[in-house]
Every structure is written in structure tokens, then in C-alpha cells.
Amino acid sequence: MNIAVLCSGNGTNLQAIIDAVKAGKIPARIALVAGDRKDAFAFERARTAGIETLFVDPREHAWRENFDKVLVRALHATNADLVVLAGFMRLLSPYFIGEFRGRIMNIHPALLPAFKGTHGIRDALAYGVKVTGVTVHFVDEELDHGPVILQQAVAVRDDDTEAALLERLHAEEHKLYPEAIRLFVEGKLKVQGRRVLGSDPKK
Numbered sequence: 001m002n003i004a005v006l007c008s009g010n011g012t013n014l015q016a017i018i019d020a021v022k023a024g025k026i027p028a029r030i031a032l033v034a035g036d037r038k039d040a041f042a043f044e045r046a047r048t049a050g051i052e053t054l055f056v057d058p059r060e061h062a063w064r065e066n067f068d069k070v071l072v073r074a075l076h077a078t079n080a081d082l083v084v085l086a087g088f089m090r091l092l093s094p095y096f097i098g099e100f101r102g103r104i105m106n107i108h109p110a111l112l113p114a115f116k117g118t119h120g121i122r123d124a125l126a127y128g129v130k131v132t133g134v135t136v137h138f139v140d141e142e143l144d145h146g147p148v149i150l151q152q153a154v155a156v157r158d159d160d161t162e163a164a165l166l167e168r169l170h171a172e173e174h175k176l177y178p179e180a181i182r183l184f185v186e187g188k189l190k191v192q193g194r195r196v197l198g199s200d201p202k203k
């Protein structure tokens, strides 16, 4: 199976996935790392691991669908079976989602459906929840909305700052995302409406 990872930033989740593939925990290959920011450190990580990279410049594609068309063409050219969003800061068009329906995953730093959007950690802290966490889910046309694959709770502490909480959430993300990808690659996941079956621990 070929995995493509889309990133916009640091790429710590990408690194966790690269490491899991290298360690033989995910029986697949990362065929492409693509992104919308030329200087994203994620590209550096990909190059170090010998993975093909693709930068698509959003300034050259004012229409979201044009940008997505370039990306979709590249993903088909690399025979991507699974598209993994790892800190990719663009909303995908319905066209993109239609091309890879049921084969796009995202990770969100909150327990969805709580605290959707780009400030999941800050919003959870501001709300005062005692428990937040991490969600891996399939992507559909709505933001942070598709069927949930795996979730991991993380307790909020009295002295938490956004940075401290982010660090503990990231540590969980780096375990959860490779695990969700493994389950998908091994054909364990079955989607029934909003429910994803087959992700019970130790399956």
C-alpha cells in the first residue's frame, strides 16, 4: 500500500509515521510527502528519509479546486491508497474528497466533536474542560467531522499552559496516528455510517 502524507508545518506526526514504517509497524510505504509551504520542516524530514516531496504553491492556484487538482493528479500518479493529513492547514475541496472517499485521515488535538477548528487546544483550555485528547478520523466534506477511528483522552492539569498541554497531546498523537494507519493498511477498519469498527485495542 502507498501512503501519501500532506503537511504544512513541523511534521512531528509525519516523523512518527516515518519511524513506524521504518520499524516495520506499518506494512506500507510512504510514496509522497506533499505540502503548501515551501519552507515547512516536514519537507526536510521527508528528504532525510529519502521520500519524494511535492510543494504546490497556493499563490499559483488562486482557486482551491485548481490547487486540489494539481495535488490529486500527483497523488494518483504515485498510486496513493491512503492520504494522511498531518498538520495540513488547508480545507480540501469536495472534488478532492470525492477522489479519495473513505481513504483520507486527519488528526485533531481534541476529543471531537468538541473543539473543532484550528485552536482545539486553546479552546479546550479556555472552556475549562478537565479532559481533552486526540482524535483520528476519516475526512468528509465538513471540517473535523468524518467518522472517528481512534481517540485518546488526556487530563488537563491545574497548571497547564497551551504549550504544556500541546506537548502531552503531541506525545499521544505520535502513538495514535501510526496505530490508526496500521489498522487501515491491514484492512481492519469497517465504516458503518458514523461508526468505525475494528479499532478496539489489540485487534
Ligand code: GRF
Pocket (backbone or CB within 6 Å): 007, 009, 010, 011, 012, 013, 014, 086, 087, 088, 107, 108, 109, 173
Ligand atoms: C497536530 O497537533 C495535529 O493535531 C494538527 O496539526 C498539528 C500538526 O503537528 N492537525 P505536526 O506538524 O505533526 O508537528
